[in-house]
Amino acid sequence: MLNEDLLHFIWKHRFLPLTEQKTLTNLPLEVLDPGLHNTDAGPDFLNAKIRIGSTIWVGNVEMHIQAEDWYAHGHDKNPVYDTVILHVSLQSHCDVKNSRGELIPQFLISIPPYLKERFEYLKVSKELIPCRSVFSIIPPISRNNWMERLLIERLEERYQRIYRYFIDSHYNWNTVFFITLSRAFGFGKNSDAFERWAKNLPYSYLRKHSSNIFELEALFFGTAGLLKKQSMPEHFWGKTVEGMQYFDALLQEYTYLSHKYELREMNYTMWKYLRTRPYNFPHVRIAQMAALYQLFCYKTTDILEGKIDFKGELKNLKFTSYWSKHYCFNSPEESMLFKLTERSLQLLELNCIIPLIYAMGKYKGEENHMQMAVDKINCLLPENNQIIRTWIESGIEVKSAADSQALLQLQKRYCDRKDCLRCRFGMEYLRYK
Numbered sequence: 001m002l003n004e005d006l007l008h009f010i011w012k013h014r015f016l017p018l019t020e021q022k023t024l025t026n027l028p029l030e031v032l033d034p035g036l037h038n039t040d041a042g043p044d045f046l047n048a049k050i051r052i053g054s055t056i057w058v059g060n061v062e063m064h065i066q067a068e069d070w071y072a073h074g075h076d077k078n079p080v081y082d083t084v085i086l087h088v089s090l091q092s093h094c095d096v097k098n099s100r101g102e103l104i105p106q107f108l109i110s111i112p113p114y115l116k117e118r119f120e121y122l123k124v125s126k127e128l129i130p131c132r133s134v135f136s137i138i139p140p141i142s143r144n145n146w147m148e149r150l151l152i153e154r155l156e157e158r159y160q161r162i163y164r165y166f167i168d169s170h171y172n173w174n175t176v177f178f179i180t181l182s183r184a185f186g187f188g189k190n191s192d193a194f195e196r197w198a199k200n201l202p203y204s205y206l207r208k209h210s211s212n213i214f215e216l217e218a219l220f221f222g223t224a225g226l227l228k229k230q231s232m233p234e235h236f237w238g239k240t241v242e243g244m245q246y247f248d249a250l251l252q253e254y255t256y257l258s259h260k261y262e263l264r265e266m267n268y269t270m271w272k273y274l275r276t277r278p279y280n281f282p283h284v285r286i287a288q289m290a291a292l293y294q295l296f297c298y299k300t301t302d303i304l305e306g307k308i309d310f311k312g313e314l315k316n317l318k319f320t321s322y323w324s325k326h327y328c329f330n331s332p333e334e335s336m337l338f339k340l341t342e343r344s345l346q347l348l349e350l351n352c353i354i355p356l357i358y359a360m361g362k363y364k365g366e367e368n369h370m371q372m373a374v375d376k377i378n379c380l381l382p383e384n385n386q387i388i389r390t391w392i393e394s395g396i397e398v399k400s401a402a403d404s405q406a407l408l409q410l411q412k413r414y415c416d417r418k419d420c421l422r423c424r425f426g427m428e429y430l431r432y433k
Contacts, residue, residue: 007063009421024106027053059085067092122420131429132394146424150406158355175203177300184352193270210297216290222254231268246322247329278327291319304360310353311345377402
């Protein structure tokens, strides 16, 4: 159950007994500065400052559960570890020497019983938020600082993905916008499929057909692998339902375009339908994407510079009449119109527009542009899902989408991974007596 991360936590935050510390050779030891925690290769803590006896040492510190791990990891043969001035472990049954054969002072660290008990509870608890009991005592400034950091961390993750798109597209923001928007249109369940589809559709060809929605739909549905009768959900097979004329027309157009451009098709089995409502079927989303692309084809720069009200423009998005009544080829006609809901509009802004604005600002080194993205999130209403509701019930105030985005990052990157030692809420839970 115990691991080196807990030893790092104790050392970093000085959770050491108040009694005098001594090395294994019985020399007095005082930690003047624990050093900088190193998450890369090399010793665990860099530039520590330690008094051993009457001598002050400055150098690195290495930690293991057992001292024998020093040799198991090959540190005794690696000159990088010759800078280690202290070896810290829970147990030791041997001397520790560097590559020059020099003895390294050792210190046996102890874990306070309450800290060990709480750490083990966090690791085995099935609760979504096992540290909730300390939320009421965390100072608001500490909570807010952590939430702000989580939000930026989430935006930075989005930036890394967008930057990869940018490099792969040979620095074309139009292509980046199309891929990012497509992934967002997957709304989680089909995000990966939409991303692969968008990357497989050369953006230069789309521009040539941007004025004709029918040709765009032929390109979109064809490259998505959905202009195959076997791609339709099984419960539509064998039914005699009118509406296949539009399918046949699109197929004929796509057959011509695919030969002209030598297009590649996705495997239709990549699209997911299970427990998906009709308005979120890939067919409906792709039809909406075609209409949206036509609307914003020449406005990418204005969107990324924040000059266009994205949500306002999309509220009046219109697409072909066929997709006002169908959610799949050969499906029964529905009286409802499959418009983008307010929730969908906000998700598109959170998962596409705002990250793109942040990414462009970061790429150009314009902090004001990055701050524009943060300001936009703060102006949006918080998301309403089971995860956010659970955090609210636990005592965390959620005022805006900035808060809900921070909590989603916290849940995904820390709570779900049981990475409590890097979480400020987890740290408060461990240190609280």
